[in-house]
Amino acid sequence: MTTRATAPNPFLEEFAAHAAELPGAGLPWLDARRADAIKLVRAQGIPHRRIEDWKYTDLRAALEGANDLGKGAGVASLHNTDGLEVFEFGSDAPLWVVENFGAAGMDDTMSAASLALSQSTLALRVPANASPAQPVDFEFGGAHARLLIVVEAGAIITLLETPVGGAESFSNTGVEIVLHKGARLNHIRTASNAASAIVIEDLTVRVAAGAQYRAHFMSTGAKLSRTELHITLEGKGAEAHVSGVSVLDDGRHADVTTHIVHAAADTRSTQLFKNIAGGHSRAVYQGKITVAKGADGSDSRQTAKGLLLGLRAEIDLKPELEIFADDVKCAHGAAVGDLDVESLFYLRSRGIPEAEARALLMRAFLGDAVDEIGNGDIRAAVWSKVEAALAKATETAP
Amino acid sequence: MLEIKDLHVAVGGKEILKGLNLEIRAGEVHAIMGPNGSGKSTLSYALAGRAGYEVTGGSIVYKGEDLTALSTDARAAKGIFLAMQYPVEIPGVTTINFLKTALNAQRRARGESDLDAVSVLRLVRGKAATLKVPEEMLKRALNVGFSGGEKKRLEILQMALFEPSLAILDETDSGLDIDALKLVADGVNALRAPDRAMLVITHYQRLLNYIVPDRVHVLSAGRIIKQGGKELAHELEAKGYEQIIKDAA
Numbered sequence: 001m002t003t004r005a006t007a008p009n010p011f012l013e014e015f016a017a018h019a020a021e022l023p024g025a026g027l028p029w030l031d032a033r034r035a036d037a038i039k040l041v042r043a044q045g046i047p048h049r050r051i052e053d054w055k056y057t058d059l060r061a062a063l064e065g066a067n068d069l070g071k072g073a074g075v076a077s078l079h080n081t082d083g084l085e086v087f088e089f090g091s092d093a094p095l096w097v098v099e100n101f102g103a104a105g106m107d108d109t110m111s112a113a114s115l116a117l118s119q120s121t122l123a124l125r126v127p128a129n130a131s132p133a134q135p136v137d138f139e140f141g142g143a144h145a146r147l148l149i150v151v152e153a154g155a156i157i158t159l160l161e162t163p164v165g166g167a168e169s170f171s172n173t174g175v176e177i178v179l180h181k182g183a184r185l186n187h188i189r190t191a192s193n194a195a196s197a198i199v200i201e202d203l204t205v206r207v208a209a210g211a212q213y214r215a216h217f218m219s220t221g222a223k224l225s226r227t228e229l230h231i232t233l234e235g236k237g238a239e240a241h242v243s244g245v246s247v248l249d250d251g252r253h254a255d256v257t258t259h260i261v262h263a264a265a266d267t268r269s270t271q272l273f274k275n276i277a278g279g280h281s282r283a284v285y286q287g288k289i290t291v292a293k294g295a296d297g298s299d300s301r302q303t304a305k306g307l308l309l310g311l312r313a314e315i316d317l318k319p320e321l322e323i324f325a326d327d328v329k330c331a332h333g334a335a336v337g338d339l340d341v342e343s344l345f346y347l348r349s350r351g352i353p354e355a356e357a358r359a360l361l362m363r364a365f366l367g368d369a370v371d372e373i374g375n376g377d378i379r380a381a382v383w384s385k386v387e388a389a390l391a392k393a394t395e396t397a398p
Numbered sequence: 399m400l401e402i403k404d405l406h407v408a409v410g411g412k413e414i415l416k417g418l419n420l421e422i423r424a425g426e427v428h429a430i431m432g433p434n435g436s437g438k439s440t441l442s443y444a445l446a447g448r449a450g451y452e453v454t455g456g457s458i459v460y461k462g463e464d465l466t467a468l469s470t471d472a473r474a475a476k477g478i479f480l481a482m483q484y485p486v487e488i489p490g491v492t493t494i495n496f497l498k499t500a501l502n503a504q505r506r507a508r509g510e511s512d513l514d515a516v517s518v519l520r521l522v523r524g525k526a527a528t529l530k531v532p533e534e535m536l537k538r539a540l541n542v543g544f545s546g547g548e549k550k551r552l553e554i555l556q557m558a559l560f561e562p563s564l565a566i567l568d569e570t571d572s573g574l575d576i577d578a579l580k581l582v583a584d585g586v587n588a589l590r591a592p593d594r595a596m597l598v599i600t601h602y603q604r605l606l607n608y609i610v611p612d613r614v615h616v617l618s619a620g621r622i623i624k625q626g627g628k629e630l631a632h633e634l635e636a637k638g639y640e641q642i643i644k645d646a647a
Contacts, residue, residue, distance in 0.1 A: 341449070347484040349446050350496075350502035350556065351474035360499060364490025 009096025010063070011113050012042050023089035023121045027137075031240050032095070033102040037116035038087045044109045056284040057237035057255040062198050062224040063170070075164065076145040076173075079137040085125040097123045100178050108228065111202040114174030118146035128152040128180075135160045135188075135378070145173040151183040151211075158375065161189040163199060172200040179211040181235065187215040188378055190385055193222040193332045195251055202228045209235025209264070216373050217244035218382050220389045221252030221281065229258040233267035233295075243272040243372035247389035248313075259287040262298040262325070271302040274369040276362060277313035278393035288320040299329040306336035307365050309393060355394070362390050399461065399595040400564055405483065406455035407444045408436075409493075413454065416620035422564075425592040429606055429631065430599045432617030433639040438599045441617070442568040446480040447473050460564065474500075475507030477563035481553040481570050487541040493552065494536040497522055501559060523613045525558040529585050539558040546573035554585040565589070566597045571605035583608030593638075603635040618643050 015038045016289035024030045047053070048060035078086055087097050101123060102115045120140065124147070125130075138147065151157055163171065179185055193199050199222045207213050217227055231240045246254040260269045275283035285304040306315030317334040339361050347357035366386060371378040400422040407415040414437045421427050432438050444451045445458065447470040458465040466474060488496070498518040505512060513521070522536065529551050543547050550570055557565055567586065569578055586609050590596070598609055606614070606628065614630040615622045618639070623646040624630065634642055 284491070338487075342486045343488050345446075345448050345470065346482070346488070347481075347496075347500070348470040349474055349480050350500035351446075351471050351507065351560070352500055353471045353503060353507075354469070356503060357471075360491060360496075361488070364488060367490040 009041070009045060010039065011046070011117060015041075015116055018117070018119070021358040022117070022119060024093065027093060028311070029098055030084070030102070034116045037102065037112035040112040041109055041116060047109055053257065053286070055223060056282065056286075057226050057253070059198075059200070059224060059226070071087040073176070075142050076122050076138070076140040076147060078122055078124055079139075080132070080134045081124065083127075083130060083132060084136070087125070087129070089121050089123075096125055096143075096150050097148065100150055100176060102146075102176070108202060108230075110172055110200050110228070111174045112206065114146050114202065118144040118174070120145040122146070123148040124150070126151045126155040126157045126183075129154040129351055130148075132154045135375075137162070139164050140173050141212045142173050143170050143172050145171065146175075147173070148178075149185070149316075150175045150178045151180060151185050152196075153180040154181075154182045156184040158186040159188070160378070161187065163181065163189075163191050163193060163201075165226070169194070170198045173202070175201065175203045177203065177205040177213065179205070179207045179213055180209045182210040183188055183208070183217040184212045185214070187213070188373060188375075188382065189215070189217050189227075190382055191217070191219045191222075191225065192385060192389075193220070193225065195223060197225075199225045200228075201226070202244050203230065205231040205240070205320050207231065207233050207235070207238040207240060210237045211235065212239045212241070214240075214372075215242045216370075216382070217242070217256060218370075218385060219244070219246045219254045219256075220385075220392075221246060221248040221254035221283070224253050224255075225253070226255045226257065229256070231258070231269070232261045232263055233269065233298075234263050236264050236266050238264060238267045240269045241372065242270070243369045245273070245366045245369050245386060246275045246283045247366070247386060247393050248275075248277045248279075248281035248283055249389070249392040249395065250281060252279075252281045253284075255284035255286070257284070258313065259288045259290070260293040262289070262295040262300060262328075265316070266297045267295060268299045269301070272369045272372060273304045273365075275304075275306040275315050275391070276309065276366065276393055277306065278309035278395075280310075280312040281393075282314045282316070284316045286316075286318040287332070288322070289330060289332070290322040291325045291330065293324040295325040296327050298325060300331070302332040304334045305365070307362065308336060308338055326362060358394065359390060362394075363387075399426075400597075401459040402456070403459075404456035405458060407440055408452045408454050409440060409450060414620055415444065418617075418621055419454065421621060422595045422597060422613065424601075426565075426608065426612045427590065427596040427598060428613045428615065429611035430597060430615050430617050431601070431603070431631065434601070436617045437620045438601075439568060439646065442480055442597075442599055445478065445566055446470060448520050467642070471503065472507065474560075475504045477555050477618055479560055479562035479565045479588055481550075481557060481565065481567045483569040483572055485541050485549040485553055487539075487544075489539050489542050491540045492537055493540050494519065494522065496540045497536075497556070497559060500556070504560060522555070522559060525555055528588070529555050529558070530581060531555050542557070547575070547578035549576060550582050551561055551585070552579065554582055558585065558589060561595065564595050566599065567597045569601065570598070571600055571602065579605065580608060603631040606631045616642055616646070618646070623647075
């Protein structure tokens with residue numbers, strides 16, 4: 001029997017070959033953080049299903065079949081950044097980059113890998129009280145990409161994120177978001193990856209007092225797709241409201257794993273995730289909420305629901321709560337089911353054909369999660385992607 | 399309009415209707431009365447074509463066509479409407495959107511063009527006013543949080559909107575107070591027409607004081623055991639099901 005722990009780790013080989021060519025190489029602070037990151041990658045290895053957090057998402061097994069791992073250089077680009085500061089690591093870094101880039105939450109292998117190996121590296125600063133009318137577009141793909149966004153006090157911004165990439169691609173993106181006092185970020189990601197792609201994204205979000213992070217993650221899955229979201233509500237009254245829909249057709253997988261830490265008093269978080277799995281597909285939601293000591297008066301709500309379209313589809317929902325504070329409100333609910341036969345009969349008895357009735361019920365199931373998107377134009381654009389995904393998922397069911 | 403001959407229907411392998419005969423002509427209103435478990439709802443679901451209500455014998459001919467060969471939605475498009483005893487709550491679908499989707503689906507099945515949102519709203523508003531269905535109710539999720547009376551009024555509103563040839567009212571009186579009952583009955587009576595037949599299914603005679611039937615049938619253990627004019631409903635009320643069933647045996 002071979003021991004997998006000693007199997008070659010392609011990330012380490014890549015680092016050995018390319019470390020000196022990475023953007024910003026030679027900056028002592030950055031070299032040090034990358035060295036720490038690769039040390040973590042070496043110690044932990046590539047995540048696999050026997051690690052509790054990755055039980056439903058065997059990255060190591062998926063990567064064994066992917067032969068171009070790390071070969072395609074990452075792509076990361078930002079558009080509509082007028083009035084904002086973009087730093088591209090060609091020169092000496094400003095203080096806001098040094099203070100924040102690769103500084104937080106470095107206990108996760110894939111996030112460490114994107115820090116250590118990213119050839120596409122960007123940083124964006126939204127100056128205090130800025131409020132651009134246009135959303136900032138962020139496109140990324142390939143292995144590996146890294147983005148830092150710092151939103152200064154009182155600024156308000158919308159970020160539209162779209163993963164791009166070819167069929168056989170592996171991409172690993174690490175995003176760090178820092179929201180200063182009273183800042184607001186509306187973050188919408190729509191992922192329509194190829195069926196054979198492996199897509200990892202790790203987001204670390206720090207929310208200061210009175211600041212608000214709102215996010216929506218729409219996914220049609222991939223061969224393997226993992227979105228990991230780590231949010232820390234660091235200041236009094238900080239809020240995070242995240243929602244998402246995964247609509248999967250045959251052969252696809254989408255894993256959304258969240259960890260929200262209420263680290264300060266009177267912080268609020270809501271989560272609403274809806275999953276539809278058709279064909280032979282798997283949707284995963286793991287949501288952990290930690291209310292730290294001293295985070296009294298915190299309020300946290302979490303809802304995850306799944307709709308199975310066929311016998312070969314699977315949905316795994318895993319809510320988890322850790323509470324160390326007093327006077328805390330926490331509510332969570334998770335449920336998986338089929339389309340309701342009573343509802344289906346009612347609609348059909350009114351002349352609505354079966355396929356149309358099913359589509360109507362599926363849209364209704366996803367509705368409240370998509371409607372969390374505040375901006376009407378963006379919401380409409382997400383809906384049209386959801387409709388297309390539903391049509392495909394229904395085609396392959398059961 | 400509707401001709402049911404020796405109809406046998408099984409649910410989950412158990413025979414519920416055991417040789418039911420019924421004929422309804424255009425313009426007529428028939429009532430089916432019967433005790434709990436006699437097969438009243440089974441008949442209404444079998445006519446609507448609900449999955450799991452298996453026709454194991456006999457025939458249902460509607461406007462000269464074998465109804466059992468048609469899907470639930472095809473039957474609706476051909477003019478069969480079932481006002482349900484327990485209208486289903488569907489969160490996430492607004493009532494007005496549901497009405498528009500259903501109306502246009504029926505129109506499409508008949509080869510007619512879709513109506514736009516404005517035309518549908520205008521059409522619905524006109525019917526809603528007489529049934530005291532407020533505009534605000536149309537914006538709410540379908541039947542969600544509606545009172546019993548609101549749900550039944552919405553069923554009759556749909557009937558007015560879809561203009562069916564055959565309307566089946568399954569226990570439309572259940573859960574209604576006397577004012578709501580009158581309102582619903584007025585709505586139904588307004589829809590009586592020479593080219594439309596109605597089948598009113600009820601446990602109690604009360605509804606038939608307001609919707610006066612041309613014929614009354616008593617259903618017991620899956621068969622029609624007695625038929626008569628509207629006076630049969632009063633006889634039932636006076637004697638009770640047990641006595642009528644004994645007399646018929």
